[in-house]
Amino acid sequence: MIVAVASGKGGTGKTTVATNLAIANSATIYDCDVEEPNANIFIKAELKKLEDVFLMNPQFDLNKCTFCKECAEFCRYNAIAILPSDILFFKELCSGCGGCKIVCKYDAIEEGKRKIGEIYHGKNGIEIYQGLLNIGEARATPVISQLKKRIGNELSILDAPPGNGCPTIEVLNDSDFVILVTEPTPFGLHDLKIAIEIVKKLGIDFGVVINRDGIGDEGIEKFCSREGIEILMKIPYSKEIATLYSKSIPFVDKMSEWRKKFVELMEIIK
Ligand code: SF4
Ligand code: SF4
Numbered sequence: 001m002i003v004a005v006a007s008g009k010g011g012t013g014k015t016t017v018a019t020n021l022a023i024a025n026s027a028t029i030y031d032c033d034v035e036e037p038n039a040n041i042f043i044k045a046e047l048k049k050l051e052d053v054f055l056m057n058p059q060f061d062l063n064k065c066t067f068c069k070e071c072a073e074f075c076r077y078n079a080i081a082i083l084p085s086d087i088l089f090f091k092e093l094c095s096g097c098g099g100c101k102i103v104c105k106y107d108a109i110e111e112g113k114r115k116i117g118e119i120y121h122g123k124n125g126i127e128i129y130q131g132l133l134n135i136g137e138a139r140a141t142p143v144i145s146q147l148k149k150r151i152g153n154e155l156s157i158l159d160a161p162p163g164n165g166c167p168t169i170e171v172l173n174d175s176d177f178v179i180l181v182t183e184p185t186p187f188g189l190h191d192l193k194i195a196i197e198i199v200k201k202l203g204i205d206f207g208v209v210i211n212r213d214g215i216g217d218e219g220i221e222k223f224c225s226r227e228g229i230e231i232l233m234k235i236p237y238s239k240e241i242a243t244l245y246s247k248s249i250p251f252v253d254k255m256s257e258w259r260k261k262f263v264e265l266m267e268i269i270k
Contacts, residue, residue, distance in 0.1 A: 002156045003027075003269060004175040006199075007182060008191025010162035013211035013235065014181045015039050016245060018159035020252045021179075022126055024262035027155040032171045034117060034131035034143045039159050041248045045122025047130060053117040053146045055096035055139065060087045064108035071100035071109065092138050117143035119150070140167040148174070155266075164194045172199065177269050178206040179232065184216035189223060196229070207232040207269070233265055 005018040015033070019042040022029040031039040040047060058071070058080075065087065072080040079093035080100060091114060101109040116137045120130040131147035133140050144167055148158075160171040172178055178199050182188040192208070199206045208224055213234040224231050235241065244251045252259040 001177075001270065002151060002158060002175045003177045003179060003266075004158040004160050004172050004204075005179045005181060006160035006168055006172060006195060007162055007180060008164055008193075008195035009182075009187060012162075012181045012183045012188060014162065015042070015159050016211065016251075017179060017181050017209055017235075018157050019043060020250050020258070021262050021265065022157040023250050024252045024259045025155060025157075025266045026126060027157045027266075028127040028129070028152075029157045029159060030147055030151065031128065031130040031159050032144050032147060032167075033159055033161045034133040034140050034147070034167070035161060037130045037132060040122065040128055040130060042250045043122070043124050043126065043128045044248070045124035045128050047120040047122040047128070050119045050121050050129075050150075051146070052115050053119060053131070053143045054113040055094070055116045055142050056098050057091055057094055057096065057112045057114045058089065058098075058100050059110040059112040060089065061108045061110065062087065064106050066106050066108075068106070070103050070105070074099050074103045092136070095139060096142060117146075119143075119147055121150075141170045144170045164191070164198055169198065169202070172202055172204060175204055178204050179209055179269075180206055181209045181211055182220055183212050184210055184214075184218070184220050186217070186219060188216070189219045192220065193223070196227075209265075210234045212237040232268060233261065 007014040019039050031037040069082045072082045077093045079090045081088040117133045122128050129150050131143040133143050158171050161167045180195050182192040207230040214237040241251045
C-alpha cells in the first residue's frame with residue numbers, strides 16, 4: 001500500500017506526519033521532496049548512494065543540421081534556439097522528453113544524457129529512500145520517478161514536495177491514499193482547497209490532518225464539514241511536540257499515546 005503525505009503549502013508539518021506515521025507503522029519512507037529532503041533528519045539513518053539520475057538531453061550534429069527550426073518550434077520548453085549557422089541549447093529548460101529527436105527529419109539529434117540527481121538508501125529501525133536533485137537543476141520530476149521505482153510491496157509512505165506543482169502530482173500518481181496536512185489558518189485553507197481539487201481530479205482517496213491545531217481559526221474544520229471531507233487527525237500546538245521537533249526527535253518515539261494514534265490512523269486509512 002502506498003500512502004502519500006502532501007500539503008498545499010510548505011511548513012505545515014508534512015514531513016513530521018510522514019516520519020511519525022512511518023515509524024509508528026514500521027513502514028518504508030520515501031523522501032520525494034527531492035529539492036530539500038529532510039525526512040532523514042528524524043530517521044537518522046546512514047545514507048548510501050544507490051544510483052545517479054540522468055535526464056535525456058539532445059546533442060546536435062551541426063554537420064547534418066539544416067537549421068530548419070522544427071525542433072525549436074516543437075520544444076514547448078523553449079530549450080532550443082536556432083541561429084543562422086548555430087544552435088543554442090538551454091539544458092536547464094529541457095525536460096528530456098525526446099520530442100526534438102523525433103521531429104528532426106535530418107537525423108541531426110542524438111540522445112545524450114546529463115546527471116541531475118541521486119538516489120540514496122539507509123536504515124535505522126525503518127528503511128528510508130531519498131531522492132536528491134542537484135543544486136541548480138529545475139526538473140525534480142525525473143528524480144522522483146526514479147525514486148518511486150524503488151517502491152516494493154511493503155507499506156510505503158511517500159513524503160511529497162510542498163505545493164501543488166508537477167513534482168507533487170508525480171508523487172501522488174499511483175498512490176492508494178493521500179494525507180493532506182494543513183494548518184488552521186486562512187493560508188492553510190487556501191492551499192488545501194487547491195490540493196483537494198488536484199487529488200479529486202486524480203481520483204485518489206484522501207483525508208486531512210490538521211497540524212498545530214489551536215493556533216488559528218476554525219475555517220478548515222468548517223470547510224471539511226461542509227464538503228464531507230474526513231479530518232483524520234488533529235495534532236495540537238504543543239510545547240512538548242515542538243521541543244521534540246526542535247531536537248529532531250519523532251514524537252511517537254517519546255509519546256506512546258501518539259504512537260498508538262498513528263497506528264490507528266493507518267488502520268483508518270486501510
Ligand atoms: S530539426 Fe534537426 S535539422 Fe532542423 S534545426 Fe533542429 S536539429 Fe537542425
Ligand atoms: S528533449 Fe524535449 S524539452 Fe528537451 S530540448 Fe528536446 S523537445 Fe525540448
